[in-house]
């Protein structure tokens with residue numbers, strides 16, 4: 018499994034939204050971090066084939082993802098607002114979207130049972146979506162994105178609406194999936210993802226400013242800025258004090274996404 022993003026740029030209305038993006042994604046969990054407007058959603062849409070790059074290419078196992086039905090069958094994209102059918106119950110949604118994603122009717126039954134159990138949705142499986150809470154809808158949406166056993170799983174802000182128990186459940190599931198697939202998560206919740214993702218991809222103004230694991234990201238930040246550890250003693254200046262209260266990783270993240 019290898020996804021290669023080679024020199025990808027995306028220009029819309031004269032605006033360079035993605036600038037020369039180069040990425041190599043293997044199995045593992047990748048966090049995509051960046052401020053509003055950094056280009057994260059645009060990059061995810063390019064990887065999902067929803068947008069065609071103005072320049073460059075995206076290859077899956079050395080083949081262009083353009084008109085590549087094998088790639089599409091292995092891809093799953095969960096956007097920020099989950100598009101479940103409100104009049105269907107959970108099982109019908111899983112079944113319907115499974116068929117749309119090309120799963121065979123025969124294998125769907127087993128898959129749906131496994132997913133309902135993994136996501137603790139059995140008791141709610143026959144409840145129509147319009148009667149479910151926001152958290153359960155979100156959980157069902159994520160469950161839905163796994164129906165085709167994706168090799169490339171893209172989740173845009175998946176932790177919204179989830180309480181800490183649900184987040185933990187999701188981390189465990191995603192960690193399991195990331196052993197054999199590339200899981201790409203775009204999120205603003207840095208503290209949430211800090212100990213979960215293997216690799217962090219930081220973006221600012223359409224460019225990637227840093228790629229690395231947690232320790233590498235902190236080390237790069239230390240090297241470039243001279244910052245070593247948070248200093249809890251600085252209290253005269255409120256703003257400075259608040260800044261130092263952050264973890265090294267949060268400071269590194271802020272550096273790569275705002276000031277690099």
Ligand SMILES: Nc1ncnc2c1ncn2[C@@H]1O[C@H](COP(=O)(O)OP(=O)(O)OP(=O)(O)O)[C@@H](O)[C@H]1O
Pocket residue numbers: 029030032034051052053054055056057058059060
């Ligand atoms: N169709 C479009 N036409 C013009 N500009 C666009 C279009 N789509 C996105 N943009 C601009 O491109 C930039 C990147 O947008 P994008 O949604 O990819 O950022 P993001 O990092 O996902 O932000 P957020 O975290 O707010 O979702 C923004 O400045 C946005 O206004």
